[in-house]
Amino acid sequence: MSKIHLKMTVNGRAVEALADPRLLLIHFLREELGLTGPHIGCDTSHCGACTVDLNGKSVKSCTMFAAQANGAQILTIEGLADPGGALHPLQEAFREHHGLQCGFCTPGMITRAYRLLQENPNPSEAEIRIGISGNLCRCTGYQNIAKAIHAAAERMNAAKEAAE
Amino acid sequence: MIPAPFDYHRPRSIDEAIGLLAAHGEAARVVAGGHSLIPMMKLRLARPDHLVDLQDLQELRGVREEAGVLAIGALVTQQELIADPLLAAKCPIIAETSRQIADPQVRALGTLGGNVANGDPGNDMPAVMMALDARYRVRGPGGEREIRAREFYQGPFATALAANEILTAVRIPSPPPGHGHAYEKQKRKVGDYATAAAAIILTVAQGKCTAAAVGLTNVAGTPLFAAAAGQALVGTALDGTAIVAAVRQATAIAQPAADGRGPADFRTHVLGVMVERAIRRARERAA
Numbered sequence: 232m233s234k235i236h237l238k239m240t241v242n243g244r245a246v247e248a249l250a251d252p253r254l255l256l257i258h259f260l261r262e263e264l265g266l267t268g269p270h271i272g273c274d275t276s277h278c279g280a281c282t283v284d285l286n287g288k289s290v291k292s293c294t295m296f297a298a299q300a301n302g303a304q305i306l307t308i309e310g311l312a313d314p315g316g317a318l319h320p321l322q323e324a325f326r327e328h329h330g331l332q333c334g335f336c337t338p339g340m341i342t343r344a345y346r347l348l349q350e351n352p353n354p355s356e357a358e359i360r361i362g363i364s365g366n367l368c369r370c371t372g373y374q375n376i377a378k379a380i381h382a383a384a385e386r387m388n389a390a391k392e393a394a395e
Numbered sequence: 396m397i398p399a400p401f402d403y404h405r406p407r408s409i410d411e412a413i414g415l416l417a418a419h420g421e422a423a424r425v426v427a428g429g430h431s432l433i434p435m436m437k438l439r440l441a442r443p444d445h446l447v448d449l450q451d452l453q454e455l456r457g458v459r460e461e462a463g464v465l466a467i468g469a470l471v472t473q474q475e476l477i478a479d480p481l482l483a484a485k486c487p488i489i490a491e492t493s494r495q496i497a498d499p500q501v502r503a504l505g506t507l508g509g510n511v512a513n514g515d516p517g518n519d520m521p522a523v524m525m526a527l528d529a530r531y532r533v534r535g536p537g538g539e540r541e542i543r544a545r546e547f548y549q550g551p552f553a554t555a556l557a558a559n560e561i562l563t564a565v566r567i568p569s570p571p572p573g574h575g576h577a578y579e580k581q582k583r584k585v586g587d588y589a590t591a592a593a594a595i596i597l598t599v600a601q602g603k604c605t606a607a608a609v610g611l612t613n614v615a616g617t618p619l620f621a622a623a624a625g626q627a628l629v630g631t632a633l634d635g636t637a638i639v640a641a642v643r644q645a646t647a648i649a650q651p652a653a654d655g656r657g658p659a660d661f662r663t664h665v666l667g668v669m670v671e672r673a674i675r676r677a678r679e680r681a682a
Contacts, residue, residue, distance in 0.1 A: 252403035365498025
């Protein structure tokens with residue numbers, strides 16, 4: 232089985248590798264690139280712990296081959312904070328509002344929320360819950376997760392207004 | 396879970412893709428969004444030696460209206476179907492159905508072509524396409540042909556699509572303006588297949604139903620076109636008696652499996668509830 236020459240941009244960095252066609256994107260990110268933020272939860276595309284942003288869409292990286300992502304722009308939780316170290320408003324809000332308990336779902340939850348707020352900067356409570364319906368929290372902390380996303384949206388909108 | 400090894404191909408044209416299928420026969424499978432095939436590969440229920448990724452085939456994208464037919468490219472994703480303004484205006488049952496499929500991440504990649512072509516009786520779009528009397532355009536080494544959705548499904552994961560053919564587009568005769576529609580789905584949780592679901596397209600003139608077509612999801616080894624259920628509604632005022640008759644016709648052809656979604660009798664009962672709700676909602680929406 233011939234290997235695939237992969238080239239993609241991950242968190243703003245150009246990466247290149249030779250990979251088996253059957254290598255899943257989540258394994259490429261975690262094992263080849265050392266990006267262990269995206270987690271392997273259910274491994275069956277239900278739980279969303281492996282969510283990454285790919286060409287402007289939220290996707291479950293356990294259900295995609297790295298070869299399919301060849302040429303793509305990928306963002307993982309590791310790429311969300313400012314390179315200077317300042318947390319992303321979503322990360323700040325999850326901390327402030329206790330949007331995590333065990334933390335296992337958090338990278339996928341925040342990465343999904345990041346795309347949700349790009350698509351809909353002013354989501355209602357119901358839209359937030361539908362928007363994160365592909366991400367499971369086994370601590371069942373949805374109340375505070377929704378609160379954190381709402382707070383982050385307000386902060387991001389205020390920052391955008393101030394910049395205009 | 397690691398799939399069995401395979402060779403990966405990313406053709407640049409449909410002809411190249413068909414050439415790959417012709418060369419490798421049953422050992423090759425096409426992949427679009429991959430959200431049916433990749434889970435099966437991870438469980439090793441599918442073990443293609445060659446995976447043909449269709450993502451670069453721009454001809455398989457986009458939604459158009461051509462001479463009264465809505466033509467939807469096979470690679471159009473559920474997320475794109477939800478956002479499409481032409482479909483929202485002409486055929487809103489499609490977005491209504493897409494919203495009930497899986498979750499946002501799966502809808503970002505899952506395609507209409509994959510949903511209708513892989514023959515999973517749990518998939519939602521086939522029953523809708525049966526109600527709409529859609530045609531699937533397929534291309535193989537011998538050229539193009541069209542297959543009616545109502546004649547496409549032969550058994551679980553068995554369809555009229557040959558191993559060397561690719562489904563390129565779904566073609567739907569535009570339903571008349573003012574038609575009533577509904578897709579009613581009972582499921583246990585986000586991301587689940589239907590316990591039972593029903594699709595309906597109908598038209599009403601002067602208070603009487605003039606046409607009705609009903610499709611059923613996940614209550615048999617294939618999606619079902621419930622012709623007699625539709626017939627039971629035509630000529631009626633879609634009143635309680637007509638609804639009872641249609642429900643009886645629909646549930647008579649259901650043969651659901653007993654599984655985690657419930658015993659067969661329960662799932663047949665739920666199907667009746669879905670058919671009734673779908674008729675009532677479609678009636679409200681018909682102009």
